[in-house]
Amino acid sequence: MNVEEIRQTLGIETPPSQRTDGIWWHIAGLNVCHMAQYLIQNEARLITITAIPDGKSECRLIYHWDCQGQLLHLSTLTQGRKIDSVAAICPAADWIEREIHDLFGVIFNGRETSPLVLRASDPSGLFLANIPLDEEGKE
Template sequence: MDVDALLKELNPGGAYELRRDGYWAVWPDLDVRAMAELMRAREVRLSTMTGTPGADGSLRVIYHWDVGAHLLNLETTAIEGRLPTISDILPAADWIEREIRDYYATEFVGRETTEPLMLRETDAPGLFSRTSDVGHQTDPAVTARTTIAAKDGGSR
């Protein structure tokens, strides 16, 4: 499948780039439901989704797609902690949306229910957004790298 043509169909005129680790597009206002419908129609496989805090405190969500021999990464922003669900279009997104909800308290709008995946029923969502500085989210990958570097005696 032609990834360039797929990207142009999804967002005509939208900027993207080919990197060593695949195609990347950062589209903060991406219509994720239209994206999911197009990918399903083109038989593109959802590999996973990644949630990660942005520098401004927003949550970036990256949809990773397997497009034949290429990896396609589409990044968008959760507006006020909310994104439309795609789990009704692509059932593979169900567990991933639940995990992102557990870690970052993101609401996936349109889901009938969002049972915890990683937390207990009694735990409040937002495990990684709970810090002593209210309003700041800590990226667990950065925290892990810092901890490892401190143990190694250097920085990474």
């Protein structure tokens, strides 16, 4: 897959950094739906999405793609802890987004995120330092 082509299609200005473990690319206001649509058309596979807390209120999301054997890591920031869901375009993202919602409290626009690894009564955002789970059974 041609990096330059991706760059033009997605209208990105920043250059990527190429390393042994793939192409890394941070894009501030990435249109994730557009990205997913384009990459899936080009037979890329979504490996996973990594979420990392960024400051107190935001999360950085890294979309890891496998483009015919080549790794591509596109990262972007949530806005107000919200980002568009790609699950409708890429079914593989369904569970991944649910898990990120459980662990980081990120809200994915355009879909329902039912709890995956937590229980329905738990608050989402387990990884956001000191959001305690209820203490029942701990006594």
